Each structure stands twice: as C-alpha cells, then as structure tokens.
Amino acid sequence: MAYLQANIAGMETLGAFAYQQGYTIRFTHQPTGHMVEFPATIQSFSDNHSPEFQKQYGADAMDPTIILNATDRKINLSFTVLNSSLDEARYNRQCVNLLIQMLYPLLDSEGLIIASPYITVEAMSLINSAVETRGIMCIIDNINYSMNLDEGVINHNGEELYPISLDISIDATAVLERDANNEDTFLPRNYPSYGEM
Amino acid sequence: MSDDQQSPEVLRLGEHLYPMLSIVEEPDPQHPQMGMPEPVNFEYFVFLTSFEETFNARWETGKRSYGRLNPMHYYGGTEREANISFTLPAMTVHESAQNLRKCSELSRAVYGKYRNWGIDPWMDDFTMVGHRYFRANFGNLITDERVFISSFSFKINLDAGIFDYTERDWGSAAAALESLTSGANPVNSQIWEEVLPRQIDVEIGMIFRHDYPLGFGGPNRVGHPDRWAANNGKDFPHGSGVDVQEYMSRSLTASEMVEIEQAMDDLQQRLSEAEWEYAYRAQELRAAQYAGVTLAPSEVLFLRTIDEAEEVLVDEGTED
Numbered sequence: 057m058a059y060l061q062a063n064i065a066g067m068e069t070l071g072a073f074a075y076q077q078g079y080t081i082r083f084t085h086q087p088t089g090h091m092v093e094f095p096a097t098i099q100s101f102s103d104n105h106s107p108e109f110q111k112q113y114g115a116d117a118m119d120p121t122i123i124l125n126a127t128d129r130k131i132n133l134s135f136t137v138l139n140s141s142l143d144e145a146r147y148n149r150q151c152v153n154l155l156i157q158m159l160y161p162l163l164d165s166e167g168l169i170i171a172s173p174y175i176t177v178e179a180m181s182l183i184n185s186a187v188e189t190r191g192i193m194c195i196i197d198n199i200n201y202s203m204n205l206d207e208g209v210i211n212h213n214g215e216e217l218y219p220i221s222l223d224i225s226i227d228a229t230a231v232l233e234r235d236a237n238n239e240d241t242f243l244p245r246n247y248p249s250y251g252e253m
Numbered sequence: 254m255s256d257d258q259q260s261p262e263v264l265r266l267g268e269h270l271y272p273m274l275s276i277v278e279e280p281d282p283q284h285p286q287m288g289m290p291e292p293v294n295f296e297y298f299v300f301l302t303s304f305e306e307t308f309n310a311r312w313e314t315g316k317r318s319y320g321r322l323n324p325m326h327y328y329g330g331t332e333r334e335a336n337i338s339f340t341l342p343a344m345t346v347h348e349s350a351q352n353l354r355k356c357s358e359l360s361r362a363v364y365g366k367y368r369n370w371g372i373d374p375w376m377d378d379f380t381m382v383g384h385r386y387f388r389a390n391f392g393n394l395i396t397d398e399r400v401f402i403s404s405f406s407f408k409i410n411l412d413a414g415i416f417d418y419t420e421r422d423w424g425s426a427a428a429a430l431e432s433l434t435s436g437a438n439p440v441n442s443q444i445w446e447e448v449l450p451r452q453i454d455v456e457i458g459m460i461f462r463h464d465y466p467l468g469f470g471g472p473n474r475v476g477h478p479d480r481w482a483a484n485n486g487k488d489f490p491h492g493s494g495v496d497v498q499e500y501m502s503r504s505l506t507a508s509e510m511v512e513i514e515q516a517m518d519d520l521q522q523r524l525s526e527a528e529w530e531y532a533y534r535a536q537e538l539r540a541a542q543y544a545g546v547t548l549a550p551s552e553v554l555f556l557r558t559i560d561e562a563e564e565v566l567v568d569e570g571t572e573d
Contacts, residue, residue, distance in 0.1 A: 057479060058500045088469050088479040090500065126317055126324070149393075149493040156490055159310045159331045163471035163482055165507070170470075172328035173310065195326055201306040211270050216494040217392045219304075229312075232322045242322075 057089040062137060062151040065144060071095050081135060082178040082191065083155055087162035087171035092154045097136040099223065101182055103248070104130045129232060129248070131183060131194065134225035136204075145210045145218035152224065156199055177228060181251040186244035187233050194228040259298055260348055267298030272392025274299045274339070276362065276402070276457075279388050282464075290366070293385065295359045299339035302454070304394060306335045306490070333461040333490065334403070335395070341453040346416045349449040356453060362387065362402035389459060393492030404458035413452035475507040535559045 061080075063071025074080055074095030082093040107127045111120035137152060139145035162171035177183050178191025185192055203209075203219035210218045234242060258264070267273060278292040309332045315325035341356070343349035366385055370378045389400045409415075466473060467489070471482035479500055483489060486503035496502075505513070538556050542548055548556070 058498055060498070085469075090469075090479065125319065126321065146493045146495045149491055150488060150495075150498055153488050153491060153493070154498070156308050157469075157481065159308050160468040160482075161328060162478055163466065163468040165470075165472055165475045167466055167471050167482075169328065169468070172326070173331075195312050196310060197312060198307055198309040201308070203304045205301060205303060212494060214267070214269050215272055215392050216492070217272055217394060229326075231326075234322060 057091070058154060059091045060093070060147075060151045060154055062092070062094045062148045063144065065147065069140065069144075070097070070138060079180060081133070081180075081183075083158055084176040084178075084191070085158040086174040086176060086193065090154060090158065092151050092158075094135060094137060094151065094155075094224075096180060097138065098179075099134045099136055100132065100225075101134075101179075102132045103182070104132075105248070106130065127232075129230040131177070131192075131228045131230060132226070133177075133179065133183075133228070134223060137222040137224060139210060139218055139220055139222070142210055142212055142216075142218070146216075148222075149218060152201070152222070155224070156201070159196060159199060174231070175228075177226075181249070184249050184251075185233060186247040186249035192233070193231040195231065197227045197229060200225040259351070260344065262344075263298050271298060271301075272394075273297065273390075274337070275388075275390040276359065276400075277388050278362075279386050279399075281383060281386055284383075289385075290368075291361070293358055293362045293387070295355060295362075297341075297355055299341065299455075301337070301339050303336070303338040305337075306333065308333050308490075331467070333463075335400075335459045335461070336404075336456065337391070337459070338454065338456040340410075341455060342413075343416075343449070343451050343453075346449055349416055349451065352453050353449070356407050356455060359402075359455070359457070360405050360407060362457075363405045386462075393494060395459075396487065396492050399462045399464050400459040401462060402457060403460045404456070406456040408454040408456075409448075409450040410452040410454055411450070413450070415451060416449040473506045474504065477504060480504065531559060 061071075061075070063069060064075065065071070074097075079096040080093050081096050081098075082091060084091045105127055106129075108125045110123040110125055112123065113120050137148050139148055158175050159173055161169045161173050164170045173196075174193055175196050176191045177194050177196075183192055200223075202223045202225070204221040204223060205219065207219070207221040210220060233244065233247075259267070273296055276293065276295040278289055278294065280289055311329035311332065313327045313329060315327060317324035341352040343352055362385060364385075365381045366383055367379045368382045370380060372378060384401060387400050387402060389395045389398050465485060466482040468482045469480065470478035473484035474480045474482055481489065481501045484503060484506060486497060486501070488497050488501060535556060538548060538552055542556075
C-alpha cells in the first residue's frame with residue numbers, strides 16, 4: 057500500500073504548517089488501500105444535497121402532491137498544489153499521479169474489472185463521516201488537472217516541465233452512509249457532520 | 254535556415270528549457286497496410302499558454318427503488334482528454350509563413366483519411382477509410398501516447414499585427430535582418446493579398462487511447478493487486494523525472510516468471526550433466542594416475558580443483 061503526502065518535505069513550508077494543523081485532504085483508493093494526502097489549499101468547496109421529487113397533479117388542485125424519491129449528495133472541491141523546488145515538484149507530481157490513478161479500477165489476471173474505483177475522501181471537518189473517524193466514500197466522476205502557467209513553471213533539461221501552481225478540481229457523488237448502530241434514526245444524528253458542534 | 258526549421262532563438266530556448274510538442278501520425282494499428290497519404294508530422298517548439306487535462310470516470314447510475322438510500326453504481330471505465338493552447342509568434346515574415354504552414358498541417362489532423370478507389374479512370378471515387386492515429390509527446394506531460402486529435406482551433410491575434418505588403422525600401426535595417434532570414438525580406442510580405450500574422454493562437458483537443466493496461470493488478474501484475482497494471486516502470490499519467498514509487502516499479506510478469514523457471518530448470522539439468530561428466534573424467538584420470546601414467550599439468554589442475562570442490566561439499570555437509 058502506498059501512502060504519499062504532497063509538500064511533506066521541509067519544516068518551514070506550507071506543507072509542514074498544513075500537516076501540523078491537520079489542514080489536509082486525503083484520498084484513499086478502496087480496492088487497493090493506496091492513500092494520498094494534500095495540504096488543503098482549497099480554492100472552492102460546495103456540497104449539494106439534492107432531493108429528487110416527483111410531482112403528481114390532481115384535478116382542481118392548484119399545488120401538486122410532492123413525493124420524495126431520494127436525496128443525492130454531490131461534492132465539488134478544487135484545490136491548488138504548489139511547487140517550490142524541482143524536487144518538490146517531482147514528488148508532488150507523483151502524488152497527483154496517484155490521485156489520478158485512483159480513478160482506475162482493480163483488474164483480475166485476465167484484465168477484467170473486479171473492483172470499481174470507489175474513493176474515500178477526507179477533508180478536515182468539511183468532508184467527514186458522521187459515523188466513523190474517517191472520510192466519506194465517494195464516486196469521483198471526474199478530476200480536472202489545470203496548470204496555472206501565468207504563475208510560472210519549473211523546468212529541467214528541456215524535458216521536465218512542472219507548474220509552480222496546479223489546480224485540481226474534483227466532482228464527486230457521495231455514497232450515503234447509514235448509522236447501523238442506531239436503530240431509531242436512519243441517517244446518523246449529526247449527518248452530514250460539518251464539525252463537532 | 255530551412256523552411257521547416259524554427260528560428261535559432263526559439264530553437265536555443267526550446268532545446269535548453271522547454272519540451273517540443275510532437276504530434277506524429279502513425280499507421281492504423283489494425284490496418285497498417287493502408288498506408289498514410291500525406292501524413293501529419295508536427296514537431297515544433299510552442300509557447301504554451303494553457304494545459305488542461307480531464308479524467309472522466311464513466312459511472313452509470315442504476316434504478317433506485319423507492320426509499321433506497323443509494324442507487325447501484327456501475328463503473329464502465331475512465332477516459333482521459335487534454336486541451337492544449339499555445340501561441341506561435343513570428344518575428345519575421347519567414348517565421349509567420351512557417352507558422353501558417355505548420356497550422357495548416359496540424360489542422361488536417363482532425364480530418365479523416367480518404368482513398369481514391371479509382372475504378373473509373375474518368376471519375377474520382379473518394380471514400381473515407383477511417384480516422385488518423387497519432388503518437389503525441391510533450392516533455393513529461395504527454396509521454397509517447399497514442400491520441401486522436403478531437404479539435405483544432407486557429408485564431409489570429411490581430412492586435413499583435415500582421416506583416417504588410419509594401420513597396421517601400423527599408424534600407425540597411427531590412428538588410429541586417431535579411432541576414433538572419435536567409436535573404437528573405439523579414440518585414441515585408443512581398444506578396445499582394447497575403448495575410449501573415451505576427452501571432453497565432455492555437456488550441457487543440459486530444460483524446461487518449463492508451464495502448465497498455467490501466468488500473469491496478471491485471472495480467473502483468475499477477476499476485477500484486479496493489480501495483481499499477483502497466484508494469485512498464487514509468488509514471489502515469491505524467492513523468493516525474495525521478496525513480497517511480499514502489500507500487501509503480503517494474504516487476505516480473507507471469508510469462509517472465511515461467512520463462513525464468515524454465516531457464517532455471519535447463520540450467521539445473523545442464524549442471525547435473527556437467528557434474529556427472531566431471532565426476533566420470535576425474536575417475537578416469539585417477540585410474541590413469543594410479544596406473545602410473547603421467548598426467549598433463551591441466552589434468553593435474555583439474556583433479557586438484559575437483560578435490561577442493563569435494564572437500565568444500567564435505568565441509569558444508571558436516572556443518573549442516
């Protein structure tokens with residue numbers, strides 16, 4: 057199992073501060089257990105809880121009858137990966153690579169998919185399980201990788217090219233959790249758990 | 254400077270600092286005999302203005318029965334697409350014309366391949382025979398990947414200006430610049446109605462078609478489900494210039510393991526045969542020695558080596 061932490065080197069860096077404070081975003085690939093963690097340089101975060109309604113209209117009734125079918129939870133998160141040196145850029149590149157690789161499944165010996173790429177996302181108190189002390193299992197629909205070229209690049213030997221600043225944007229659908237230990241509520245009491253309040 | 258060679262300043266900068274964008278057409282892997290009429294061969298240093306990649310996981314959501322907390326999710330695969338924008342600036346007429354030629358070549362990448370069946374000599378009969386395949390390279394961001402070019406956008410930045418046609422003689426200034434551009438007039442298009450922009454902005458889209466397995470485990474990693482399936486010792490999707498992490502490192506595939514086992518068996522068999530031959534030869538030489546035959550120095554050395562080896566074996570046997 058691989059466990060990579062971006063920007064981990066150095067004591068005076070942004071990474072050191074983030075890890076000391078617990079301001080991190082961690083991704084765990086469920087089929088393999090590989091983990092990668094980034095300092096939470098969050099640019100945007102949104103968590104949408106969308107109910108799916110069905111409307112039924114009756115004769116002589118102004119308002120429809122509403123039937124709630126289910127509720128979905130979609131999370132959008134974007135953060136920046138910053139590189140301050142060639143070594144850091146190379147290591148962070150491997151961290152971002154692992155994050156992207158997490159979108160790929162587990163294969164059997166014949167190349168067939170045997171486990172889908174479910175990913176557990178944990179981002180401080182923003183994305184946090186209401187049941188256990190870990191993140192939320194998600195389906196990541198897409199990862200967008202965008203280089204901020206205006207902020208400069210780090211290059212080496214005319215072959216290696218790294219952005220000083222890199223934006224990662226993620227769209228995820230949360231797999232909703234149920235508190236199996238609690239029989240009187242369906243969802244956990246403190247769902248969606250935005251913090252210990 | 255040839256027609257296809259970039260200016261020395263751009264080449265010097267590119268060769269030392271920035272990677273070259275290479276989009277080279279390759280034969281259809283399923284029908285290589287089809288050939289490549291007018292292949293696209295774009296290898297050029299570009300001024301990158303944006304690089305964006307998207308990795309889309311194809312998840313299909315199944316039907317959800319009433320009240321069910323989560324629907325079924327079916328995973329179908331992950332797609333990789335890239336959008337690259339770059340600028341082609343021109344300091345001289347020569348460079349501007351060259352940039353236009355390169356854009357013209359690259360724009361053909363989004364068109365299909367056509368073939369003239371030519372059954373009737375009086376009439377052309379062109380039929381589309383498929384799309385074009387490309388091999389793309391761009392430093393460690395795109396490392397020898399098979400791609401389809403999904404979009405090409407060509408935009409002239411008119412604010413940067415164009416090279417005008419003029420009959421005016423620019424005198425010594427033009428002569429000085431002409432020496433840099435193989436005698437061509439550097440600032441005068443010299444061709445009536447020719448638009449030669451000083452800056453072109455290009456945007457291309459790519460869809461990747463990887464020719465190696467993607468995921469974890471798989472046929473090349475039997476017994477190692479936590480390792481990257483490609484098993485080629487390279488980072489994915491982008492190169493990192495340093496040793497790969499352990500889960501990405503090269504390991505023996507199942508077929509390589511079988512080959513090694515076979516080779517070990519062969520070696521063992523040959524060693525057994527050689528051992529038997531040496532023992533038989535040693536026995537012959539000892540019999541000859543006992544009969545009073547004088548042995549050659551090499552034969553004496555051979556016997557001594559055999560004796561030493563036997564002593565070592567006896568010692569090891571005693572230790573065990």
